[in-house]
Amino acid sequence: xxxxxxxxxxxxxxxxxxxxxxxxxxxxxxxxxxxxxxxxxxxxxxxxxxxxxxxxxxxxxxxxxxxxxxxxxxxxxxxxxxxxxxxxxxxxxxxxxxxxxxxxxxxxxxxxxxxxxxxxxxxxxxxxxxxxxxxxxxxxxxxxxxxxxxxxxxxxxxxxxxxxxxxxxxxxxxxxxxxxxxxxxxxxxxxxxxxxxxxxxxxxxxxxxxxxxxxxxxxxxxxxxxxxxxxxxxxxxxxxx
Numbered sequence: 236x237x238x239x240x241x242x243x244x245x246x247x248x249x250x251x252x253x254x255x256x257x258x259x260x261x262x263x264x265x266x267x268x269x270x271x272x273x274x275x276x277x278x279x280x281x282x283x284x285x286x287x288x289x290x291x292x293x294x295x296x297x298x299x300x301x302x303x304x305x306x307x308x309x310x311x312x313x314x315x316x317x318x319x320x321x322x323x324x325x326x327x328x329x330x331x332x333x334x335x336x337x338x339x340x341x342x343x344x345x346x347x348x349x350x351x352x353x354x355x356x357x358x359x360x361x362x363x364x365x366x367x368x369x370x371x372x373x374x375x376x377x378x379x380x381x382x383x384x385x386x387x388x389x390x391x392x393x394x395x396x397x398x399x400x401x402x403x404x405x406x407x408x409x410x411x412x413x414x415x416x417x418x419x420x421x422x423x424x425x426x427x428x429x430x431x432x433x434x435x436x437x438x439x440x441x442x443x444x445x446x447x448x449x450x451x452x453x454x455x456x457x458x459x460x461x462x463x464x465x466x467x468x469x470x471x472x473x474x475x476x
Contacts, residue, residue, distance in 0.1 A: 239280060240263065245268050273294075287300060327430030365397075372393075
């Protein structure tokens with residue numbers, strides 16, 4: 236079997252449906268129907284990705300996501316009802332990588348699982364470093380350092396920062412950014428980029444009212460303002476503080 240997916244939903248029929256489609260696509264599936272069991276399964280099974288319903292009994296999905304993000308960087312795809320816009324935004328701000336609204340097409344969910352896994356466990360990029368201001372981004376090492384201190388970015392936040400850095404000065408629409416970091420852009424989902432940008436700015440210490448790095452181009456999208464420089468790992472490691 237392929238990557239291991241933890242599916243968390245309190246509706247047994249949804250768990251069975253998602254399991255069937257994921258296993259047909261070649262994934263290994265473990266399941267939980269409440270928040271406490273989800274956390275136990277996540278710690279025991281160490282899944283490659285979690286599909287997480289927000290409306291869980293006991294420990295709700297947002298608390299599960301908060302705990303998972305505190306304990307590691309496992310990719311999370313949220314399942315949410317259309318009316319739960321507030322919960323959806325909160326979930327994204329907690330570091331979820333994507334969301335799918337109920338009712339959903341299981342084939343779309345499988346496509347989103349595949350896209351997130353492709354971003355987080357694909358072929359390693361070339362060993363280059365990008366530096367802009369106090370930011371150093373190590374592409375091969377998949378890590379970011381700010382003013383000498385490592386940043387704890389989610390896979391989606393890392394990919395978003397990389398796209399913006401590599402194309403500094405270019406204005407991206409939300410849909411273009413979504414397509415670049417996920418490989419599949421769905422209209423209606425592009426506003427998720429706003430939540431990821433908010434998280435990224437907070438971690439970079441970038442004031443959204445007067446940003447140094449990520450600029451908002453009103454009515455269009457976002458761009459990275461400061462031009463980066465390429466460097467080798469050796470030159471960064473030997474550079475004076």
